[in-house]
Amino acid sequence: MEAAKRWRVSAGESEAWMDRAVHMAKDALENGEVPVGCLMVYNNEIVGKGRNEVNETKNATRHAEMVAIDQVLDWCQQHKKKPEEVFTHTVLYVTVEPCIMCAAALRMMKIPLVVYGCQNERFGGCGSVLNISSATLTDTGEPFQCIAGYRSEEAVEMLKTFYRQENPNAPKSKVRKKEFSK
Amino acid sequence: MEPNSKRRKTAEPDGASSWEVQPVLSEQESQGIRLMPVYAAPVLDKKETCRLVKEVSAVYPLSDYPHLKRIRACLSVGSPHPLEIILCLASLNGEQAGLRSLTELFPSGQVDLCGLGKPFLAQVPACAPLTRPQYEEAVLHWPVSFHENKRITQALKGCLFSPLEKAAMQNHMELAIHTAQQGARQGMEPVGAAVVDPATGRVLAVGHDCRGGSNPLLHAAMVCIDLVAHSHGGGAYSYKDHPACTFLHVDNNAQHPPLGDGLPYICTGYDMYLTREPCMMCAMALVHSRIQRVFYGTPSPHGALGTAHHIHSRRDLNHRYEVFRGILEDQCKRLARLSDHKESG
Ligand SMILES: [Zn+2]
Numbered sequence: 191m192e193a194a195k196r197w198r199v200s201a202g203e204s205e206a207w208m209d210r211a212v213h214m215a216k217d218a219l220e221n222g223e224v225p226v227g228c229l230m231v232y233n234n235e236i237v238g239k240g241r242n243e244v245n246e247t248k249n250a251t252r253h254a255e256m257v258a259i260d261q262v263l264d265w266c267q268q269h270k271k272k273p274e275e276v277f278t279h280t281v282l283y284v285t286v287e288p289c290i291m292c293a294a295a296l297r298m299m300k301i302p303l304v305v306y307g308c309q310n311e312r313f314g315g316c317g318s319v320l321n322i323s324s325a326t327l328t329d330t331g332e333p334f335q336c337i338a339g340y341r342s343e344e345a346v347e348m349l350k351t352f353y354r355q356e357n358p359n360a361p362k363s364k365v366r367k368k369e370f371s372k
Numbered sequence: 373m374e375p376n377s378k379r380r381k382t383a384e385p386d387g388a389s390s391w392e393v394q395p396v397l398s399e400q401e402s403q404g405i406r407l408m409p410v411y412a413a414p415v416l417d418k419k420e421t422c423r424l425v426k427e428v429s430a431v432y433p434l435s436d437y438p439h440l441k442r443i444r445a446c447l448s449v450g451s452p453h454p455l456e457i458i459l460c461l462a463s464l465n466g467e468q469a470g471l472r473s474l475t476e477l478f479p480s481g482q483v484d485l486c487g488l489g490k491p492f493l494a495q496v497p498a499c500a501p502l503t504r505p506q507y508e509e510a511v512l513h514w515p516v517s518f519h520e521n522k523r524i525t526q527a528l529k530g531c532l533f534s535p536l537e538k539a540a541m542q543n544h545m546e547l548a549i550h551t552a553q554q555g556a557r558q559g560m561e562p563v564g565a566a567v568v569d570p571a572t573g574r575v576l577a578v579g580h581d582c583r584g585g586s587n588p589l590l591h592a593a594m595v596c597i598d599l600v601a602h603s604h605g606g607g608a609y610s611y612k613d614h615p616a617c618t619f620l621h622v623d624n625n626a627q628h629p630p631l632g633d634g635l636p637y638i639c640t641g642y643d644m645y646l647t648r649e650p651c652m653m654c655a656m657a658l659v660h661s662r663i664q665r666v667f668y669g670t671p672s673p674h675g676a677l678g679t680a681h682h683i684h685s686r687r688d689l690n691h692r693y694e695v696f697r698g699i700l701e702d703q704c705k706r707l708a709r710l711s712d713h714k715e716s717g
């Protein structure tokens with residue numbers, strides 16, 4: 191019954207946006223930040239561009255996806271659009287599988303499709319730990335579709351590099367301590 | 373406190389009331405016991421028991437089921453034989469063709485069958501009991517060993533907390549309820565929360581659900597996590613439109629134990645009081661925030677702790693927190709009436 195509602199993007203379109211997301215993650219890594227790229231795309235326009243803000247806000251829930259959702263809400267307000275109308279036509283492109291918390295949040299916002307890179311073995315909410323994206327959950331919006339695996343090796347590699355920098359036994363870098371808590 | 377709560381027949385003058393705090397255990401600890409079929413046989417001659425256990429165990433060890441006792445005393449008083457012995461596991465559905473005989477079960481004569489009666493199928497507990505209720509249920513089927521977790525037993529009996537601690541819990545939940553009412557007056561979902569440092573007893577943050585405002589994700593727990601971040605000099609949202617959402621300024625260095633690696637697990641060691649069981653997003657946000665304990669008043673049909681999912685106690689997540697429910701449950705339940713005109717959620 192959901193088939194008619196399935197959200198479609200062409201493979202070319204997905205790849206192009208994922209390239210942008212991977213680029214964001216690279217930038218983040220070079221700046222000593224959690225290497226996650228995250229884009230919300232509505233009508234072929236970027237309406238949210240989240241980065242992990244856990245450290246500066248001291249709020250462990252400020253994952254890139256949560257930050258991006260807030261940006262879309264702001265965008266809706268600026269453009270006098272109904273959030274429901276925008277979110278139900280927005281695709282999330284993110285280099286790492288959203289965690290359980292973010293997946294629940296994405297459901298509640300009724301995002302129809304998430305395209306992501308690598309698995310999130312520790313917290314993944316789109317199948318790695320729990321399957322929030324497709325589970326039957328009351329009062330938690332709608333299930334969303336997932337397309338996984340775009341440039342996943344690069345996404346994993348960046349995370350590994352970030353961890354290596356974080357390792358206190360590794361050569362000291364000027365990089366401030368950051369956490370990865372996707 | 374609201375006037376109607378003073379009228380409660382259960383309220384007592386000393387502030388103690390009829391609520392009871394119950395632990396919300398993990399899925400494994402709260403479920404009923406699972407049974408599995410085994411072949412057992414009567415031990416006709418008690419004097420053979422020792423030898424039979426040794427010989428049968430050598431052929432069919434129960435090494436994956438160390439909780440199972442090999443022998444049980446016969447259940448019925450008038451039983452012609454005193455003991456029964458587990459021979460081996462039986463397949464779940466493979467025995468329709470009929471029970472196997474002793475010689476089929478021990479075809480190569482490794483066991484001297486003298487003293488054994490006719491085999492029968494028995495249902496025995498498949499896992500070791502984790503709680504006293506599970507143990508009591510398990511031994512109705514077959515004797516098992518039980519390594520009792522005294523803390524869980526005490527918690528289940530409702531005697532984990534002293535009257536003094538319960539009075540403090542009540543105070544904190546009253547704060548959360550009061551804040552929920554203030555939020556409801558602004559048209560918000562009537563859910564409140566408070567974060568307390570149990571080491572000092574200080575309330576670090578109180579907040580209410582703000583999802584009725586501009587951000588549908590600002591559930592009470594998310595608000596309170598952010599308020600605690602504010603109290604430590606961070607924070608992501610402004611609460612100027614919600615004056616009931618407040619936090620205490622904490623001197624980061626003096627008041628908070630050094631955080632592991634300087635990482636912002638800002639709720640480490642703290643308790644959160646919530647008038648209602650949190651949803652999946654909030655329950656996981658509390659994992660990310662490294663909360664120590666969560667106390668909620670009333671379960672929610674959409675809750676992700678005791679009602680379903682048990683997000684606080686999953687072994688595959690890297691942080692677990694203790695959960696208790698039932699604090700001022702009636703008052704917390706009554707909050708829902710403040711939004712009865714709205715869609716619940
Ligand atoms: Zn997340």
Ligand SMILES: [Zn+2]
Nearest residue numbers: 591650651654
């Ligand atoms: Zn919630």
